[in-house]
Amino acid sequence: MASAHEESRNGFHGGSHDAQVIPIDRGRSSRGAGGFADFDGALDPEDDRRLAELLAFVRRRIAGEYEVDEFGFDAELTDKVLLEIMRPLYRHWFRAETVDVENVPGESGALVVANHSGTIPLDALMLQVALHDDHPDRRALRLLGADLVYQLPLLGHLARKTGHTLACREDADRLLRKGELVGVFPEGFKGVGKPFSERYKLQRFGRGGFVASAIRAGVPIVPCAIVGAEEIYPKIGDLRFLARALGLPYLPITPLFPWFGLLGLVPLPSKWLIGFGEPIRTDEYDPSDADDPMLVFNLTDQVREVIQQQLNELRLRRGHAFPPFL
């Protein structure tokens, strides 16, 4: 197990390096251009190298010669395809910036606890891009998600391939023991599906299971505030009956959805700030303290307060949600 894990991590870091050199869209265009240039007899050696890398990538994908870890995390696919699709959204659409990202440890396990908002959980994916692209150690965030995700076709296996897994005690403990960076949104559906009027007000934090996992593993808790996701799909109403009929936790009405159909699914281009607070240490506790409900509740409240404070500060710092227009 341990060695397979190491391999996947190494593969991941190697892959991340490549990704910086050849974004896939540029790689693709260089295939077309390079192919023609080749016939003209003029091929830049740099293009040639990129082309060779791209072909090697395609060959690995087609022949199935890549590794996934025991959770189904496909580091190469995540880095070269899925995060690549998210990057333009992160950089250019939301103009996302990270604040104090060095508060996230570089090598060891840690638990990132963040607020959840935005009707559609794009904040999870953006947090993943942030920690991969803006952290000096290019960390892979392993998110814990609701079981609803894993029942759905396509979404469930895509979630696993991008390194997410089910939010349960066993998986959280296992990932933290392996020294992974684990991300949780303790508000769950209450947070992501809250109405626009409740924006930047943290909802109740589940049962504190995430705190217990951190104590058991003795890893620090990094409080994280995501500002900007609240404005992407302002939820001003809820089609409750339809949502219940479809088995969904909610079905939002936003200024654009459902009035403009698919166009309503385009997120509004709010400005994002993702801030990471001082890590809250848990290693001074005994692992058995995870079974002390009083301690777990207190620590949960502490984390919640820190994140609410961070949210207020970052919101002030950001100013208008839609610069330069508003």
Next chain:
Amino acid sequence: MTHTVLVTGVSRHIGARVASVLAADPDIGRVIGVDTVPPPSLSRDGGVPLGRTEFVRVDLRSPDIAQVIAAADIDTVVHMSLVSAPPRSGGRALMKEHNVIGTMQLLGACQRSATVRRVVVRSTTAVYGSSPRDPAVFTEDAEPGEPPTHGYAKDASEVEGYVRGFARRRRDVSVTTLRFANFMGPGVDSPLTRYFSQPLLPTVFGFDPRLQFVHEDDAVEVLRRTAMEDHPGTFNVAGDGVLLLSQCVRRAGLLSLPIPSPAFRLIGDLARGAGMMDFSPEQLRLMCHGRVVDTARLVQALGWKPKFSTSAAFEDFLHSRGMDGGLPAAMVDALSHMVTR
């Protein structure tokens, strides 16, 4: 002290291989193999040489097995006689009787016996079921989110229940339960290996399960070791690492045909009805959600690690069937050769 070992299910591949390695061991006095049908002949059906194994034809569902155990002073029982698919003649009811009643008879005989000191039972990781609410990796203590309700997995859960009962009543006997992942290797004939032998693989649309295999050589070695030494408890047995079904398909150079799950179920039922292949509801669930187990307990207890990882086991299987990726990869190679020169 020389041992006398009873191996059940000796007419099938893994059982025969276990009997033959035990028979080759000088520390073992006698190996008695039992099964409901005689072992396949060596020359015609590709049977495994059983060495000095003495074969006794016993229907496990009958009390005859008690006489075999009493007559031969058996001290170690290796119970391999679990069938994973209904036999061609008989169907599910016969399979259930064979698995569950057979185990009850065998354990009943062991409980009466004054000589039996060690019992090793083959089980399966299918007892964990497969659901979207389960943790990604099962340890031996995991409670299945949705316990199996059909077929082989249900038989195996029931068998494990009787084995636990036996272990409680005979605390002086060392009882080992081995939960094997899917067997993979040149000689394995299972629903899964038959599945991978088709030219076009139906898969469930939108799902890409994580699979884990154990190579037949490793399975035999684990059974040999647990038959020779006391390792009481329940252990997962699987090769390191996982393969996604899509990876298996690509590595085999096959084509997959994604089918929405209701249609997949229907086709499975039709195929089963027509006797072409067995596709149980468990297999559909496995094809959706996959299953991965943790093997740390086995590695620690035996001080030994399976030689074949999951992907190495699958490679060995592909190699033995002459399926080695082939066309799609070769096309990319040709293309890259053409454009880069």
